Amino acid sequence: MRNIRLTVSYDGTAYHGFQRQPEFHGPTIQGNLESVWKKLVGEEITLNTAGRTDTGVHATGQVVNFLTTAPIPDEKLPKAFNSLLPRDIRILEAHTVAEEFHARYSACWKRYDYKIDNRPIADVFTRLYSLHEPIPLRVEKMKRAARLLEGKHNFKAFSSAGGVSKTFERNLYVCRIQEEGGILQITCIGDGFLYNMVRIIVGTLINVGKGWLQPEDIPDILQSMDRKRAGITARARGLTLSYVHYGEESPFDIYPEYLYSQKEH
Amino acid sequence: MRNIRLTVSYDGTAYHGFQRQPEFHGPTIQGNLESVWKKLVGEEITLNTAGRTDTGVHATGQVVNFLTTAPIPDEKLPKAFNSLLPRDIRILEAHTVAEEFHARYSACWKRYDYKIDNRPIADVFTRLYSLHEPIPLRVEKMKRAARLLEGKHNFKAFSSAGGVSKTFERNLYVCRIQEEGGILQITCIGDGFLYNMVRIIVGTLINVGKGWLQPEDIPDILQSMDRKRAGITARARGLTLSYVHYGEESPFDIYPEYLYSQKEH
Numbered sequence: 313m314r315n316i317r318l319t320v321s322y323d324g325t326a327y328h329g330f331q332r333q334p335e336f337h338g339p340t341i342q343g344n345l346e347s348v349w350k351k352l353v354g355e356e357i358t359l360n361t362a363g364r365t366d367t368g369v370h371a372t373g374q375v376v377n378f379l380t381t382a383p384i385p386d387e388k389l390p391k392a393f394n395s396l397l398p399r400d401i402r403i404l405e406a407h408t409v410a411e412e413f414h415a416r417y418s419a420c421w422k423r424y425d426y427k428i429d430n431r432p433i434a435d436v437f438t439r440l441y442s443l444h445e446p447i448p449l450r451v452e453k454m455k456r457a458a459r460l461l462e463g464k465h466n467f468k469a470f471s472s473a474g475g476v477s478k479t480f481e482r483n484l485y486v487c488r489i490q491e492e493g494g495i496l497q498i499t500c501i502g503d504g505f506l507y508n509m510v511r512i513i514v515g516t517l518i519n520v521g522k523g524w525l526q527p528e529d530i531p532d533i534l535q536s537m538d539r540k541r542a543g544i545t546a547r548a549r550g551l552t553l554s555y556v557h558y559g560e561e562s563p564f565d566i567y568p569e570y571l572y573s574q575k576e577h
Numbered sequence: 578m579r580n581i582r583l584t585v586s587y588d589g590t591a592y593h594g595f596q597r598q599p600e601f602h603g604p605t606i607q608g609n610l611e612s613v614w615k616k617l618v619g620e621e622i623t624l625n626t627a628g629r630t631d632t633g634v635h636a637t638g639q640v641v642n643f644l645t646t647a648p649i650p651d652e653k654l655p656k657a658f659n660s661l662l663p664r665d666i667r668i669l670e671a672h673t674v675a676e677e678f679h680a681r682y683s684a685c686w687k688r689y690d691y692k693i694d695n696r697p698i699a700d701v702f703t704r705l706y707s708l709h710e711p712i713p714l715r716v717e718k719m720k721r722a723a724r725l726l727e728g729k730h731n732f733k734a735f736s737s738a739g740g741v742s743k744t745f746e747r748n749l750y751v752c753r754i755q756e757e758g759g760i761l762q763i764t765c766i767g768d769g770f771l772y773n774m775v776r777i778i779v780g781t782l783i784n785v786g787k788g789w790l791q792p793e794d795i796p797d798i799l800q801s802m803d804r805k806r807a808g809i810t811a812r813a814r815g816l817t818l819s820y821v822h823y824g825e826e827s828p829f830d831i832y833p834e835y836l837y838s839q840k841e842h
Binding site for chain 2: 321322323370390394399400401402403404433434435436437439441
């Protein structure tokens with residue numbers, strides 16, 4: 313069997329998340345990809361995906377794979393898919409990979425980015441791709457709090473009930489904030505993410521930005537393993553799955569800009 | 578009477594243009610602004626607008642004005658409007674101005690920007706705010722053609738039937754193209770614009786970019802005054818009304834970056 317790996321970008325606004333629903337709740341990314349493949353080659357497939365994004369969450373670098381016998385060459389696949397997909401889903405790349413490649417189980421680490429529009433009046437053009445927070449946030453405090461989340465921790469306090477994970481220890485290599493012109497970008501890179509973990513981290517960092525929490529509270533919240541101690545789950549629309557890495561390189565090989573101040577653990 | 582001037586930004590995707598329709602064809606920007614004012618103070622108004630944008634056209638600096646007796650202070654108006662407006666329309670500023678101010682007749686010049694996504698695969702997040710043109714355009718030729726449109730000309734060849742203008746001479750102070758990472762931005766600044774003028778200019782420049790026309794053809798097309806000689810009307814989604822200027826300053830006072838190579842006319 314041929315194993316095809318696709319890199320997918322989508323605007324999640326109109327979708328009921330990535331994962332095909334057992335009953336029809338609304339359109340999904342997976343449902344669209346699978347039904348376009350059916351139209352292209354008449355074959356039923358079930359995609360594996362690197363990360364099941366929730367309703368309203370976006371992606372610039374989602375990865376999926378599926379097995380097929382169809383002979384369409386790799387370089388023709390993006391155009392073939394894109395000609396039938398809705399305009400808010402695009403295939404960026406397609407490669408035939410080793411049969412043992414699995415979009416989820418082979419993933420080594422992932423990068424998510426969360427955008428906050430912290431200007432008094434929300435920009436209409438990015439309203440679906442960022443959270444609008446009109447109260448001026450104390451960004452320097454948020455940056456300090458973010459750094460305290462980096463490293464190997466039990467992130468149970470930062471996960472929603474309903475996840476499938478049985479262990480809560482994850483390595484969050486990078487949790488950094490960049491601010492430019494009132495737009496905050498929170499970057500999280502980790503070896504794995506619990507259910508809603510990035511959105512709860514963002515909700516907690518916003519509480520720090522508002523002065524409701526201090527950066528020094530972060531270690532306590534981690535240790536408590538108590539979901540109620542962390543902030544709310546920030547809205548889906550601000551979140552984007554940016555990149556999934558397969559292979560031995562560390563996040564600091566791929567994003568050396570985060571190396572300068574890497575903490576030791 | 579008090580005369581209020583508003584600066585308005587909107588994502589035009591969901592609207593049937595700026596202007597309220599005599600019969601209901603779909604929601605409009607004007608309709609929303611007028612009905613929000615009715616809710617706020619119970620008063621029926623008719624807005625004047627700097628430029629009636631078409632269906633799907635956006636604005637970051639649209640200007641409107643209206644007369645009222647309501648005593649709400651200027652600084653409270655944006656929040657009052659924005660609390661009732663849909664999220665794709667935002668009031669950025671509100672000022673009480675002289676009674677003779679008229680958003681349309683007092684305007685001295687306007688700036689429009691048109692975005693083209695010239696990458697092979699369209700970016701999903703800007704798909705509603707740019708035209709996707711996958712064929713690589715010859716940008717240097719387009720830049721030369723754009724410069725040949727600058728100055729005082731009869732722009733009849735670059736206007737659609739259906740406009741209300743009786744004269745076709747306009748001064749296009751600036752027609753420039755910037756390119757970065759496969760995104761082209763075409764900036765047009767002029768003392769007035771004929772119906773669809775910017776979109777026809779863009780359609781014509783795209784023909785130059787594809788090699789179907791040469792920059793040297795531009796003077797002939799202008800002189801012909803023949804709409805059929807120019808390119809098609811480029812899609813509305815790429816167009817944004819960016820700024821309207823009131824007062825004596827020239828475009829080169831406000832945007833000195835365009836001065837360096839201003840042509841003499």
